[in-house]
Amino acid sequence: MSEPMVKAEGVHKRFGRLEVLKGITLQVMPGEVMCLLGPSGSGKSTFLRCINHLEKINSGRLSVDGELVGYRQVGDRLHELRESEVARKRAEIGMVFQNFNLFPNMTALDNVTCAPIRVKGTSRDAAAARAREELARVGLPDKLDCYPAQLSGGQQQRVAIARALAMDPKLMLFDEPTSALDPELVGEVLQAMKRLATEGMTMVVVTHEMGFAREVADSVVFMDAGLVVEAGSPAEVLANPREERTRAFLSKVL
Amino acid sequence: MPSAEVTDSEGRPEDIRAVPVRRPGRWVAAAIVLVVAVAVVRSIVTNPHFEWSVVGNYLFDERVLEGLRVTIELTVIAMAIGIVLGMLLAVMRLSPNPLVSGGSWLYIWFFRGTPVLVQLLFWYNIAALYPKIALGIPFGPAFVHPNANTLITPFAAAILGLGLNEGAYMAEITRAGIISVPEGQADAARSLGMTRLQTMRRIVLPQAMRVIIPPTGNETISMLKTTSLVSVIAVADLLYAVQNIYSTNFKTIPLLIVASIWYIVCTSVLYVGQYYLERYYGRGSSRDEQGPLAGRVLRGVLSFTRPGASFRPSGGEHR
Ligand SMILES: Nc1ncnc2c1ncn2[C@@H]1O[C@H](COP(=O)(O)OP(=O)(O)OP(=O)(O)O)[C@@H](O)[C@H]1O
Ligand SMILES: [Mg+2]
Numbered sequence: 001m002s003e004p005m006v007k008a009e010g011v012h013k014r015f016g017r018l019e020v021l022k023g024i025t026l027q028v029m030p031g032e033v034m035c036l037l038g039p040s041g042s043g044k045s046t047f048l049r050c051i052n053h054l055e056k057i058n059s060g061r062l063s064v065d066g067e068l069v070g071y072r073q074v075g076d077r078l079h080e081l082r083e084s085e086v087a088r089k090r091a092e093i094g095m096v097f098q099n100f101n102l103f104p105n106m107t108a109l110d111n112v113t114c115a116p117i118r119v120k121g122t123s124r125d126a127a128a129a130r131a132r133e134e135l136a137r138v139g140l141p142d143k144l145d146c147y148p149a150q151l152s153g154g155q156q157q158r159v160a161i162a163r164a165l166a167m168d169p170k171l172m173l174f175d176e177p178t179s180a181l182d183p184e185l186v187g188e189v190l191q192a193m194k195r196l197a198t199e200g201m202t203m204v205v206v207t208h209e210m211g212f213a214r215e216v217a218d219s220v221v222f223m224d225a226g227l228v229v230e231a232g233s234p235a236e237v238l239a240n241p242r243e244e245r246t247r248a249f250l251s252k253v254l
Numbered sequence: 255m256p257s258a259e260v261t262d263s264e265g266r267p268e269d270i271r272a273v274p275v276r277r278p279g280r281w282v283a284a285a286i287v288l289v290v291a292v293a294v295v296r297s298i299v300t301n302p303h304f305e306w307s308v309v310g311n312y313l314f315d316e317r318v319l320e321g322l323r324v325t326i327e328l329t330v331i332a333m334a335i336g337i338v339l340g341m342l343l344a345v346m347r348l349s350p351n352p353l354v355s356g357g358s359w360l361y362i363w364f365f366r367g368t369p370v371l372v373q374l375l376f377w378y379n380i381a382a383l384y385p386k387i388a389l390g391i392p393f394g395p396a397f398v399h400p401n402a403n404t405l406i407t408p409f410a411a412a413i414l415g416l417g418l419n420e421g422a423y424m425a426e427i428t429r430a431g432i433i434s435v436p437e438g439q440a441d442a443a444r445s446l447g448m449t450r451l452q453t454m455r456r457i458v459l460p461q462a463m464r465v466i467i468p469p470t471g472n473e474t475i476s477m478l479k480t481t482s483l484v485s486v487i488a489v490a491d492l493l494y495a496v497q498n499i500y501s502t503n504f505k506t507i508p509l510l511i512v513a514s515i516w517y518i519v520c521t522s523v524l525y526v527g528q529y530y531l532e533r534y535y536g537r538g539s540s541r542d543e544q545g546p547l548a549g550r551v552l553r554g555v556l557s558f559t560r561p562g563a564s565f566r567p568s569g570g571e572h573r
Binding site: 049052054083084087088090091092093094095097099101102103104105106107114115118119120147148149160163164167 | 436438439441442443444445446447448449450452456457460461535537538539
């Protein structure tokens with residue numbers, strides 16, 4: 001068996017005295033699509049942010065593609081990674097946010113070319129060619145010169161997906177990518193994500209879109225109050241939840 | 255309610271044409287402004303004490319132009335120092351290290367807390383405080399130790415006084431700009447693999463510029479005029495030049511007018527520069543494109559006197 005892409009063992013995260021993650025243990029295999037469900041405040045976003053080290057974990061082990069996140073192990077001691085090393089690892093993990101976070105002062109094309117040029121040192125022409133390709137794949141070949149304010153929410157989120165993909169990530173994190181969208185715009189974003197899943201991208205998706213979870217996810221994890229309550233295939237967790245808390249949550253969102 | 259849609263020859267719905275609301279107050283106010291303006295201009299033109307011919311003679315006097323050059327030079331260099339220093343101090347102030355942010359706070363506290371004129375005099379008299387300035391390892395051997403009096407010329411004292419003081423103000427302006435950028439922007443940049451520095455330089459600062467530029471324009475205009483303080487430490491700026499001239503020919507008022515004209519010309523140029531900078535950094539912030547400056551000013555003026563279209567009974571309601 002191959003190594004897991006994401007491996008969390010007893011991950012704890014505190015903000016001051018507030019313990020947000022209380023020992024998360026889970027695995028995401030390469031090519032797997034995992035959906036994270038859970039009530040508001042259960043720590044889903046925090047866990048995603050820990051995976052690309054936007055937040056530091058307080059205890060436990062978290063590794064991506066076999067390497068610890070944020071640390072290097074020498075003997076039995078952990079050494080903090082330098083900022084440039086952390087940044088290099090982040091560049092291999094794409095992240096899509098609930099409120100898009102496109103750069104408002106750049107056109108769609110510049111949003112997508114910015115990181116390849118600045119981080120990877122790709123030439124301007126090569127980055128632009130790649131960006132056109134990615135924007136065409138998310139269905140926006142004619143919006144290259146639009147600023148985010150000139151795009152609909154669904155279009156903005158698809159630009160954000162293209163922006164992440166242009167970095168050739170080996171793992172994509174989605175934090176409620178459709179929650180800020182009008183219902184009729186949700187489909188176009190899910191479509192882009194579905195295509196990505198069929199192409200074999202490893203994805204961790206926080207979402208309340210049960211249809212997407214049922215159809216696309218290989219595994220579903222239900223979190224509550226900083227703990228994994230239940231994990232398994234969509235059929236197990238969504239159709240026949242074993243835990244009472246899962247059942248209560250699902251009855252509300254379905 | 256039934257509404258007959260009014261369409262033009264090409265079938266598009268016609269624009270609404272309506273009699274604008276009458277605003278008699280505006281016309282009264284405009285008349286008062288006009289009368290006052292005419293009175294002021296008349297007095298300026300006819301009062302012989304203004305001595306406009308003298309103003310004309312000295313406007314392009316070599317000494318005046320040289321003073322103007324010094325004033326512009328001081329403004330540009332002091333603002334450059336202020337902006338760079340301000341950026342540095344602002345980033346320091348936002349540092350998680352309390353020593354770094356505390357140092358920045360202390361600097362801002364000190365330089366904002368003392369009058370710039372006092373600071374200028376301090377730098378001018380620095381030789382009394384530190385006769386020798388040594389460059390070397392702190393508390394260790396010095397490599398060069400020039401005489402303070404030769405290093406800190408009046409011009410250098412002016413630059414130091416104005417620039418270091420400006421840095422404190424620019425720091426606060428820059429900090430306000432930086433914290434106006436939503437945190438999600440930095441999250442997005444870092445998730446793409448940018449380092450803290452890259453995120454600041456490429457993503458946060460360009461967006462902060464929208465907030466930073468208007469008060470910076472203000473500061474620059476203010477600086478242009480504050481440079482006139484340096485005449486007290488014998489730097490031959492614009493004010494110093496005209497003071498020199500009128501101390502011999504006693505044409506005080508006309509020469510002060512000469513100086514004022516040049517100050518106003520410079521600030522006007524700055525206005526235009528600021529407009530274009532704001533437009534550059536405002537990219538993407540509004541959905542419609544803005545026209546060039548002249549066109550917008552013209553439209554602003556015309557919107558006041560634009561003849562209202564007369565009401566045409568069209569029998570329809572417009573939504
Ligand atoms: N930077 C922070 N500082 C302090 N507390 C935080 C911070 N970020 C998150 N929290 C707290 O951590 C808890 C979990 O937040 P998190 O955003 O991970 O929840 P979530 O499961 O993503 O919820 P939602 O579905 O509403 O997005 C919340 O109680 C939140 O207030
Ligand atoms: Mg969340």
